[in-house]
Amino acid sequence: MTGGTEPDPAELHPSAPGGGPPEHRLGKLFPARLDDDQRAVYDAIAGGRRAQGPQLFPLVDAGGGLEGPFNAFLLQPRLGFAWQALGAAVRYETALSDRAREIAILVTATASDAAFEWRSHEPIGRHAGLTDHELDALRTSRFDVFADDDRLVAATVSALCVRGDLDDEEYRRAVGAVGPAGVFELLTIVGYYQALAMQLRVFRVS
Template identity: 50%
Template sequence: MARLRRTPPHDLAPPARALYEKITAGPRGPFMVDPEGGLTGPFNAMLLSPPVGDALQELGAAVRYRSTLTDRARELAILVVAGHHDSAFERAAHEPIARDLGFTGDQLQALRDGSPLSLPEDEQAILDVARALVARGDLDDDEYTRLGERELFELTTLVGYYATLALQLRVFRL
């Protein structure tokens, strides 16, 4: 059971309402609103502290829509984090996207349970590095050199962002 009540937009204080409007006006908006108008998933918790919530959702928008990671690399890494943290919300949100990008049911299952997965070399590097990040929070020298520094920066940021969301989803029972 959720610990955090979904607040309809008409009950929000002005700063939270402004953040609500910003989230729902963006590309994620249509998917994050429940039938009563409340935000679903981690976005509802962001309304608790509009300054922090806005910075967090802006970071999410940057890693989702403005990084150089390919769509497949991004969804692969998100699903590694979701699998590691057993985040049902993130799996439900991102597995359909991954399917649309050509991931098979067997590949999605391997991402859920952390079993071996064979992918093209560039995606295998993303998978291996993302798995190392969630498992150990660090990379050895070989893992570090598998990606360019910009790609590695963007990947570590994405993994950290989705790990934060997984933590908030778990704590608030969202």
């Protein structure tokens, strides 16, 4: 492990109630046990832009541990800090509308079977204007309920998740809707949230 305080083995393999198999492969790294580099990552997540404005999903649990994929960011603080900064840029610095961004994230969550990502971003999607009907359509990959640009964003992201590529016609339509910079933003959103989904899956974060 590079930097940081070594977690207790019992934290790495917590037992499920009743002595069953571990619920999570990685125990929580709580604030009191963090070194300076880990604390910088923790503060950037728990006290940065994600903590400003409406709190639509919890960043920390009752004990102060980071929720979801963020806990693993503390394992390697240099990577974790850069990774959280990328996530903040994806959320707050793109030119895509909030609605388009959340459509892209929710399509990626569905394609990746990432329940935590869906639970976290469903309320953000609602806040961005997505209706229950539209959210249900995203959950079941029925993009025909959306107007032109929203449908194009959803279909583009779905193609990226399924095939990892766009054919010439898909690329032309995507550029026509969001421009080359918007296509780059969609590629970044898909890559970032697919990587988070993999972390959630491997570390068994439900």
